[in-house]
Amino acid sequence: MADDAIDRGRRGFLRGRPASGPAPIHPPWSRPDYFTSLCTRCGACADACPEAILRPGDGGYPEVDFTRGECSFCGACADACAAPIFDRTAIPWAxxxxxxxxxxxxxxxxxxxxxxxxxxxxxxxxxxxxxxxxxxxxxxxxxxxxxxxxxxxxxxxxxxxxxxxxxxxxx
Known part of the structure; x- marks a missing residue:
């Protein structure tokens, strides 16, 4: 499959769940335009997070769970990732x-x-x-x-x- 982007509507339909809901929040500085196509889902970012707020989300992609705590913007997740997903020169997220x-x-x-x-x-x-x-x-x-x-x-x-x-x- 050339485009690895997740079709949330299709996934929700096949799982019998509605497709509504907020978009997942991926680690800071990750580039949403091609996050799912470059992320290998290895978990290195989650293992490196000292706040332990990253967890595997839909499809195994790391998502931030703010019910566990706050992001300190330490950059450990970006430093631990071998894939070119993170851009530390930009703002962490909007x-x-x-x-x-x-x-x-x-x-x-x-x-x-x-x-x-x-x-x-x-x-x-x-x-x-x-x-x-x-x-x-x-x-x-x-x-x-x-x-x-x-x-x-x-x-x-x-x-x-x-x-x-x-x-x-x-x-």
Whole structure:
């Protein structure tokens, strides 16, 4: 097969599952345009990750699981990979945190776990009428590290691929 890209719609149909859902998040600096065609699925990146957030995903390709913790952008995954998948000269990824209506603060429960966990200070809570505070993400400060995802007790924080998002370097 000339094109090794995964057809998620076909795979979902054959497995009896819907094709909807977010695209998987591959390791930082990996190049999504040809990740699946060059990745050998050897697991070297996952073995090298000191945060242990990489796991085999659909088709055996490494995916980031932010429920396990945050990405420290150490680069160990890129250094361990023998395939030319990673581009360390680019930004790690265009991920930004989003907070859903499942947030405890929306339900008037005082919780600032995501704000406390964010190393960049990209999450702030803004008071709203009626006493509920709503999380606001500073898209220029958010690096997409995922620290907020693991910290959220309600599972209300997700990281999404962004297009046209601010390009900034991770410190």
């Amino acid at each position: 991920l930004r945190a989003t907070v859903t209506d499942d947030c405890l603060s929306v339900r008037r429960v005082v919780c600032r776990s995501c704000q406390d966990a964010c190393p960049e200070g990209a999450i702030r809570f803004q008071p709203a009428p009626g006493g509920a505070a709503h999380a606001r993400i500073d898209e220029f400060a958010c690096t997409g590290c995922g620290a907020c995802v693991a910290a959220c007790p309600a599972g209300a924080v997700t990281l999404d691929h962004q297009t046209g998002s601010p390009a900034h370097a991770v410190r």
